[in-house]
Amino acid sequence: MENFLSAKDLRFSYINESAEEPTETEVLHGVSLDIKKGEFVALLGHNGSGKSTLAKCFNAINTAQSGSVFSCGLDASKEENVLPIRQRVGMVFQNPDNQIVATIVEEDVAFALENMGVEPKEIRRRVDDALKTVDMYDYREHAPHKLSGGQKQRVAIAGLIAMRPECILLDEPTAMLDPKGRAEVMKTIKMLNKEMGVTIVLITHYMEEAAQADRVVVADSGNIIMDGTPKQIFSQVERLRSIGLDVPQVTELVYLLRKEGVDLDAETITEDECVEQLLNIFKKSN
Amino acid sequence: MLKDITIGQYFPGKSIIHRLDPRIKIILIVAFIVMLFIADTFFGLGVGMVFVLGAFLLSGIPFKMMLKSLKPLMPLLIFTGLLNLLFIRTGDVLFKWRFLIITKLGVTTAAFMIIRIVALIIGSSLLTYTTSPIQLTDAIERLFSPLKVIKVPVHELAMMMTIALRFIPTLIEDTDKIMSAQKARGADMETGSIIKRAKALVPIFVPLIVSSFRRAVELALAMECRCYHGGEGRTRLKQLKTSFRDYAALLVTAVFITGVVLADKINFFI
Amino acid sequence: MPIIKTEGLTYVYGEGTPFCKTAVDNVDLEIEEGELVGIIGHTGSGKSTLIQHFNGLLKPTSGKVFIDGEQLWKDKSHLRDIRFKVGLVFQYPEYQLFEESVYKDIAFGPKNMGLSDSEIDKRVRESMRMVGLSEDIMEKSPFELSGGQKRRAAIAGVMAMDPKVLILDEPASGLDPKGRDAILAQIREYHQQKKNTVMMVSHSMEDIAKHTTKILVMNKAKVFCYDTPVNVFHRSKELEQMGLAVPQITRVFNRLKAAGVPIDDDVYTVEFGKKLIMRLLENR
Numbered sequence: 001m002e003n004f005l006s007a008k009d010l011r012f013s014y015i016n017e018s019a020e021e022p023t024e025t026e027v028l029h030g031v032s033l034d035i036k037k038g039e040f041v042a043l044l045g046h047n048g049s050g051k052s053t054l055a056k057c058f059n060a061i062n063t064a065q066s067g068s069v070f071s072c073g074l075d076a077s078k079e080e081n082v083l084p085i086r087q088r089v090g091m092v093f094q095n096p097d098n099q100i101v102a103t104i105v106e107e108d109v110a111f112a113l114e115n116m117g118v119e120p121k122e123i124r125r126r127v128d129d130a131l132k133t134v135d136m137y138d139y140r141e142h143a144p145h146k147l148s149g150g151q152k153q154r155v156a157i158a159g160l161i162a163m164r165p166e167c168i169l170l171d172e173p174t175a176m177l178d179p180k181g182r183a184e185v186m187k188t189i190k191m192l193n194k195e196m197g198v199t200i201v202l203i204t205h206y207m208e209e210a211a212q213a214d215r216v217v218v219a220d221s222g223n224i225i226m227d228g229t230p231k232q233i234f235s236q237v238e239r240l241r242s243i244g245l246d247v248p249q250v251t252e253l254v255y256l257l258r259k260e261g262v263d264l265d266a267e268t269i270t271e272d273e274c275v276e277q278l279l280n281i282f283k284k285s286n
Numbered sequence: 287m288l289k290d291i292t293i294g295q296y297f298p299g300k301s302i303i304h305r306l307d308p309r310i311k312i313i314l315i316v317a318f319i320v321m322l323f324i325a326d327t328f329f330g331l332g333v334g335m336v337f338v339l340g341a342f343l344l345s346g347i348p349f350k351m352m353l354k355s356l357k358p359l360m361p362l363l364i365f366t367g368l369l370n371l372l373f374i375r376t377g378d379v380l381f382k383w384r385f386l387i388i389t390k391l392g393v394t395t396a397a398f399m400i401i402r403i404v405a406l407i408i409g410s411s412l413l414t415y416t417t418s419p420i421q422l423t424d425a426i427e428r429l430f431s432p433l434k435v436i437k438v439p440v441h442e443l444a445m446m447m448t449i450a451l452r453f454i455p456t457l458i459e460d461t462d463k464i465m466s467a468q469k470a471r472g473a474d475m476e477t478g479s480i481i482k483r484a485k486a487l488v489p490i491f492v493p494l495i496v497s498s499f500r501r502a503v504e505l506a507l508a509m510e511c512r513c514y515h516g517g518e519g520r521t522r523l524k525q526l527k528t529s530f531r532d533y534a535a536l537l538v539t540a541v542f543i544t545g546v547v548l549a550d551k552i553n554f555f556i
Numbered sequence: 557m558p559i560i561k562t563e564g565l566t567y568v569y570g571e572g573t574p575f576c577k578t579a580v581d582n583v584d585l586e587i588e589e590g591e592l593v594g595i596i597g598h599t600g601s602g603k604s605t606l607i608q609h610f611n612g613l614l615k616p617t618s619g620k621v622f623i624d625g626e627q628l629w630k631d632k633s634h635l636r637d638i639r640f641k642v643g644l645v646f647q648y649p650e651y652q653l654f655e656e657s658v659y660k661d662i663a664f665g666p667k668n669m670g671l672s673d674s675e676i677d678k679r680v681r682e683s684m685r686m687v688g689l690s691e692d693i694m695e696k697s698p699f700e701l702s703g704g705q706k707r708r709a710a711i712a713g714v715m716a717m718d719p720k721v722l723i724l725d726e727p728a729s730g731l732d733p734k735g736r737d738a739i740l741a742q743i744r745e746y747h748q749q750k751k752n753t754v755m756m757v758s759h760s761m762e763d764i765a766k767h768t769t770k771i772l773v774m775n776k777a778k779v780f781c782y783d784t785p786v787n788v789f790h791r792s793k794e795l796e797q798m799g800l801a802v803p804q805i806t807r808v809f810n811r812l813k814a815a816g817v818p819i820d821d822d823v824y825t826v827e828f829g830k831k832l833i834m835r836l837l838e839n840r
Binding site for chain 2: 116123
């Protein structure tokens, strides 16, 4: 599989020009990361670890000061590549209210296509498809501000998939949602990845969400410090704790029991695995 | 509660009025308003009323919505009515008591003004009920697009209007929340002198402005991510196309206006 | 005497319009002083509407609310005084910061109460300590703080009013795991030091289970139950049917029970779950 998103020795600084003397804060200190086509990657890290900044480099919102970023084979530092990259790499943000532009759901979903200059008939078709994909077709003529948080996020996602992107970056899309909204959005994300082959980069603080990904990447103070399967990452309970992250409850339980000498697999991250192992233990001890 | 205010009172539907080209609707409304002010006989106004009520019926908007749109303007109606009734002192005197003089001309002028305003409100609310805000801004953008030649940023203005319409409910909700939060901290906004009350608004306005800026920055980013780069080369989901309906509507309106003008010319009533 | 008591509390939004909706329906509730109450229920269950009644931001459509024995709305001139007894921290409270310095912002509430400058000073410092903000940032603009610090400053602004009841609507939402744990730990610390009543709305059953002494479950505008965590999680099946996500650990133990493992207790924290399994293994 080819590398779809690729960063090499990427350095990025925010420049604060409002201060008397412009100050530079380097947020990414030479990050290298390759993401393959069709992967579902969860990007973890506490606030200020640089994970959002990194994501914004991949769709040419941020431009690296040094190092290189390639998105779908295009050099993100070149001006002429900006729009083609943004068509292929969409981005969903945390606050559902602040990414909906239009006063009617379907008009909002059409926004990107209108900007791209797609033919009206084709827009209609793609908008309807996109709304059906996220299961919001029945709401196409509703006003966005009357929808629930989860519905708004699905509309925002529909606005991106109407562009037929190959990759979607999601920056804490579930942080402001209730459990129901969170489940809706996660279901949509997984469906996009599994059924439509969209590459997903999901930034989240919810470990149960990250556990559903194919791969987990952990950022800390501007560097990537861990990269592996969810099992490999979450089994390192102490290391994650030390950088202010959590693990799923079942992983924590297994970790505590292992410390007491109970023979369990450290790489237990789902409820099913945990139940199965505990039942085995009880059978053995009988 | 603030959030009970409705703005952008679009009433979705599929009626013929809904489906008219919004540009045509705007032109028709302008023509209708001009007609209202040309008309100076009851017959003329009557024709105008029949026209607008007919259109209302066709639109399938519940009648109580029409009354609802009139309600906030009641004070204005009463005020104009009284003003005309009491201060027009020429013509046949109908009633006289101390300094109060009511003349026949006063009554007819008052009635005229009220009917005009009512017809005007019904007409324009019919426009906003049957046309989504986005269609409206779209139509305004197209109608004014010739102004681009003289460097008027028509697209940008229309975009700003759309975003404003989209964010008004959100900002009203924000205001509600911030007010509750400050009240819970003991902010007193209901008592005291005017200066004290004006000062009491600072804890509301500062957070509101801060949050609006934050929203604006995030929205701009989200728009960029969706390939927004100004009006150039943009297409639209909903093309504005004039069809047979629109010409029919133009024709019907023209007939009515001619009727009104003729009625005035012949002037056989009053 | 309960600190908060409601009798037949009902609130209807938009009464008399076609959009009217009963948000709180005939709620009778007694909350004893000194509890740390967790409030759960999904969006639209009426929990936010309910808590806004406790400090008189909303007036009941019918029914009564008593705070510390005194009936709210009976005498409107007392409303403000009673309101000061119940501090309410809204969701995303950082969006209410407005003053030019952190100190002044935290002092806003106490100042509105008409306290003396020295008393205000004492309270500002104390509440800053309580939420873990160092005094160095006192003169900074609240808008220069990090997200987590802003949240703390806003919470401190309500704590500084020294209310008898502190109510927080999702105090940890949107924070990262570290920020979330820190804030929740500080709230618990505040509760232990002050020995007053704290109520906290949360969507996270894990957090509620870890931190509270009583749980109030709202469902469809009514109180589903108000009880100790053990008793509430004993009904975890019903909670799940309601669409509430019970903690993962509770689900695991429910499944073990269903598979015949002899577990009598209801498990809702990892720590307790571990102990239980160790006990079971030792007994064999």
